[in-house]
Amino acid sequence: MHDTSASAAPPxxxxxxxxxxxxxxxxEGIDLTAQVAGPVPRIxxxxxxLFYRSLILLVLGITLRVAGNTGIGLWLLCSFLLEWxxxxxxxxxxxxxxxxxxxxxxxxxxxxxxxxxxxxSIMRNLLRFADFLPFGYFAGxxxxxxxxxxxxxxxxxxxxxxxxxxxxxxxxxxxxxxxTPPPRGLQLADQQAIVSLTERSxxxxxxxxxxxxxxxxxxxxxxxxxxxxxLHGIGRWLLGARRxxxxxxxxTNTPTQPEVAQ
Amino acid sequence: MNLDRLAVNARPRSxxxxxxxxxxLARRHWLQMTALWLFPAALVFLLLGLIFPDSPGWAIxxxxxxxxxxxxxxxxxxxxxxxxxxxxxxxxxxxFRRANARDWFAWISWRRxxxxxxxxxxxxxxxxxxxxxxxxxxxxxxxxxASTASWLHIVGVHVEMILSLGxxxxxxxxxxxxxxxxxxxxINSNTLLLSWISNxxxxxxxxxxxxFYVYAGFMLYIGRRVELEAWDLEIHFRKMRTRLEASQKTxxxxxxxxxxxxxxxxxxxIGLILCSxxxxxxxxxxxxxxxxxxxxxxxxVLAEDNFxxxxxxxxxxxxxxxxxxxxxxxxxxxxxxxxxGLGRDDDEQVEENAGELWPLVAGIIELLLWIAAAALIMxxxxxxxxxLRSLAGYRPQRKSAEVQRPETxxxxxxxxxxxPDDVTAEVLKLWRCGxxxxxxxxxxxxxxxxxxxxxxxxxxxHHTEAECAQLVREEAxxxxxxxxxxxxxxxxxxxxxxxxxxxxxxxxxxxxxxLCRQWQQVFHEGQAGEKSP
Numbered sequence: 001m002h003d004t005s006a007s008a009a010p011p012x013x014x015x016x017x018x019x020x021x022x023x024x025x026x027x028e029g030i031d032l033t034a035q036v037a038g039p040v041p042r043i044x045x046x047x048x049x050l051f052y053r054s055l056i057l058l059v060l061g062i063t064l065r066v067a068g069n070t071g072i073g074l075w076l077l078c079s080f081l082l083e084w085x086x087x088x089x090x091x092x093x094x095x096x097x098x099x100x101x102x103x104x105x106x107x108x109x110x111x112x113x114x115x116x117x118x119x120x121s122i123m124r125n126l127l128r129f130a131d132f133l134p135f136g137y138f139a140g141x142x143x144x145x146x147x148x149x150x151x152x153x154x155x156x157x158x159x160x161x162x163x164x165x166x167x168x169x170x171x172x173x174x175x176x177x178x179x180t181p182p183p184r185g186l187q188l189a190d191q192q193a194i195v196s197l198t199e200r201s202x203x204x205x206x207x208x209x210x211x212x213x214x215x216x217x218x219x220x221x222x223x224x225x226x227x228x229x230x231l232h233g234i235g236r237w238l239l240g241a242r243r244x245x246x247x248x249x250x251x252t253n254t255p256t257q258p259e260v261a262q
Numbered sequence: 263m264n265l266d267r268l269a270v271n272a273r274p275r276s277x278x279x280x281x282x283x284x285x286x287l288a289r290r291h292w293l294q295m296t297a298l299w300l301f302p303a304a305l306v307f308l309l310l311g312l313i314f315p316d317s318p319g320w321a322i323x324x325x326x327x328x329x330x331x332x333x334x335x336x337x338x339x340x341x342x343x344x345x346x347x348x349x350x351x352x353x354x355x356x357x358f359r360r361a362n363a364r365d366w367f368a369w370i371s372w373r374r375x376x377x378x379x380x381x382x383x384x385x386x387x388x389x390x391x392x393x394x395x396x397x398x399x400x401x402x403x404x405x406x407x408a409s410t411a412s413w414l415h416i417v418g419v420h421v422e423m424i425l426s427l428g429x430x431x432x433x434x435x436x437x438x439x440x441x442x443x444x445x446x447x448x449i450n451s452n453t454l455l456l457s458w459i460s461n462x463x464x465x466x467x468x469x470x471x472x473x474f475y476v477y478a479g480f481m482l483y484i485g486r487r488v489e490l491e492a493w494d495l496e497i498h499f500r501k502m503r504t505r506l507e508a509s510q511k512t513x514x515x516x517x518x519x520x521x522x523x524x525x526x527x528x529x530x531x532i533g534l535i536l537c538s539x540x541x542x543x544x545x546x547x548x549x550x551x552x553x554x555x556x557x558x559x560x561x562x563v564l565a566e567d568n569f570x571x572x573x574x575x576x577x578x579x580x581x582x583x584x585x586x587x588x589x590x591x592x593x594x595x596x597x598x599x600x601x602x603g604l605g606r607d608d609d610e611q612v613e614e615n616a617g618e619l620w621p622l623v624a625g626i627i628e629l630l631l632w633i634a635a636a637a638l639i640m641x642x643x644x645x646x647x648x649x650l651r652s653l654a655g656y657r658p659q660r661k662s663a664e665v666q667r668p669e670t671x672x673x674x675x676x677x678x679x680x681x682p683d684d685v686t687a688e689v690l691k692l693w694r695c696g697x698x699x700x701x702x703x704x705x706x707x708x709x710x711x712x713x714x715x716x717x718x719x720x721x722x723x724h725h726t727e728a729e730c731a732q733l734v735r736e737e738a739x740x741x742x743x744x745x746x747x748x749x750x751x752x753x754x755x756x757x758x759x760x761x762x763x764x765x766x767x768x769x770x771x772x773x774x775x776x777l778c779r780q781w782q783q784v785f786h787e788g789q790a791g792e793k794s795p
Binding site for chain 1: 268269270271272273274276278279281282283285286287289290413414417420421424425427428431432435474478489490491492494495496498499500502503506507509510557558561562565576577578
């Protein structure tokens with residue numbers, strides 16, 4: 001009994017290898033996981049923002065030319081406000097996303113993964129200056145590349161991280177297979193893996209899927225295409241399908257044909 | 263390729279995440295990777311410097327052009343490191359020729375300006391693909407990762423540039439101002455030494471950035487393969503298989519153990535039955551005998567829906583969102599419609615209802631203003647209620663039974679039964695004994711007590727002496743019993759008492775006697791007058 005339970009314990013996160021995940025536990029005991037974003041997408045997001053800002057300033061510059069010296073003054077004011085408050089306003093009011101960050105589906109959050117507020121946002125954006133030194137965000141690039149969670153100096157000061165705003169993967173069409181209850185002894189991770197195989201049936205080649213299904217021959221008791229179809233059935237059952245769909249009338253017939261062929 | 267020894271967490275990632283993972287790995291192995299890149303490159307750089315000492319620019323250009331050759335070795339080591347094989351520098355350098363055995367010429371000629379170099383190179387190093395096979399494979403891999411790879415390349419170029427300039431700026435900023443070096447001739451003269459130094463810095467920067475570039479591209483490639491070949495599933499299925507096989511072995515081994523187990527439990531049961539006559543209730547699941555069976559049962563129960571409550575939350579939302587769905591009550595809708603009508607004049611109704619919001623806002627503001635005006639009037643009325651009351655000549659009729667008569671006023675006992683029978687005699691007696699304060703106090707106290715008990719003056723605990731006198735004056739206008747003489751006397755007595763009590767200035771003898779006489783007149787004659795009719 002002890003032997004089996006030890007082997008059945010979930011794998012230690014440290015053993016699963018290096019990853020870019022940021023994990024915290026809330027006081028309520030809920031584990032939250034976010035994927036922190038590294039320097040390359042962040043630099044590109046900054047470039048997009050820089051482009052938008054330059055565009056705004058260019059348009060303003062052309063339109064304010066009519067106002068002469070007043071126009072120049074206004075333009076300077078606008079450029080100041082854009083430089084320092086463009087990121088702050090977007091980050092606080094648009095769920096941590098400037099347009100550039102949105103383009104790369106990044107978002108700034110506090111390091112406890114709560115939405116960012118005025119204080120931290122102002123802090124991290126004022127410290128852009130420190131990150132800029134001595135030239136072209138030199139310090140920021142070094143800090144991002146060397147930090148475990150890719151934080152620049154402003155992020156350290158404000159206690160923020162930049163994470164990917166996870167987009168829910170659209171599951172494609174599930175394979176046609178009669179839902180089958182899973183065998184006994186499947187753990188959560190096992191079930192997730194089988195569900196993942198079912199969902200990725202469109203992405204993976206059929207041969208590769210069969211190869212993977214053969215690994216689970218002891219579980220399904222079947223090999224080759226039958227084993228794969230059984231796994232798909234288990235996956236669909238785990239995803240909530242309990243009985244064949246209406247169009248199953250035809251679908252149930254089709255899987256039998258290859259069997260005959262084989 | 264043993265996937266069980268993969269050093270990173272295999273999961274399907276977006277291509278940007280793969281790049282990030284590469285950065286993380288590069289940071290971990292940075293020193294070795296940089297050394298492996300730098301060693302051959304620095305060798306070539308030095309050789310070129312010795313052969314052509316006059317052309318530092320061409321030397322660094324040559325290094326730059328040969329970058330793909332230098333990147334092969336770090337890539338090879340990275341691929342070993344990914345599967346848990348470490349390689350020391352000496353061993354790695356001995357692989358230099360093997361790493362560059364294939365298509366090195368292609369990479370330093372027509373493929374040199376490719377933007378997807380970091381992504382494409384693992385194909386050669388790891389898969390040994392070439393020709394048509396390489397092309398088809400590349401098109402498959404490029405389908406999703408090519409744009410990320412190109413952007414990685416572009417970012418890499420710029421970061422290299424920024425870092426070179428940054429190092430120079432840093433040196434310049436850290437020089438003390440007192441040095442007062444004349445920079446312009448130094449920069450303009452283009453001294454050979456300076457060029458060699460700056461190119462050396464560029465070489466070091468290239469070596470520092472190369473591991474990140476190589477690893478990021480490599481992990482992008484690995485990420486694409488994880489996606490295409492479902493490495494994560496393979497790893498997990500393999501683990502699952504070994505676990506299941508192990509557990510099957512234990513179950514196969516168990517029957518012997520079960521037999522002995524049942525035998526002992528049987529003995530125990532017999533013992534129990536023998537020992538006690540109490541019937542032991544049979545366990546609910548009598549068929550669960552072995553740990554393996556019970557484990558299966560537990561798994562089965564745990565797999566039921568009761569134990570699986572999962573929610574997928576992809577965005578932040580307010581906790582209480584039920585209240586937001588609540589329907590508006592009818593009266594509120596009516597009010598809104600009425601408000602919309604308020605702000606709109608008849609002329610506006612003719613117009614298109616394009617600005618439908620604004621009449622509503624105007625109506626709300628109008629209503630608020632009306633409410634504010636009404637509230638202001640109410641407040642003013644409440645604030646000046648006493649004045650208004652007296653202006654209207656209204657005096658609240660209190661019934662004497664209801665009035666709570668105070669027993670003490672400013673520390674003086676004003677109950678009428680606390681007074682001596684003949685007040686003035688007592689006062690004069692005290693006065694003559696020299697107890698002037700007590701004498702005045704008694705007189706004043708007696709006046710208050712009489713005013714309260716006989717004239718129903720509404721003195722209250724919080725009133726002061728002056729307020730009492732004021733109250734008597736006010737009440738005299740409405741109460742005919744309070745004659746002017748009494749009012750005047752009480753005013754005089756109050757001031758005299760105040761002087762005595764607070765300023766310790768006793769009245770003159772004659773003054774006191776006059777007061778006593780007046781007191782007698784005011785209260786006793788009044789009393790007589792009251793009693794006689």
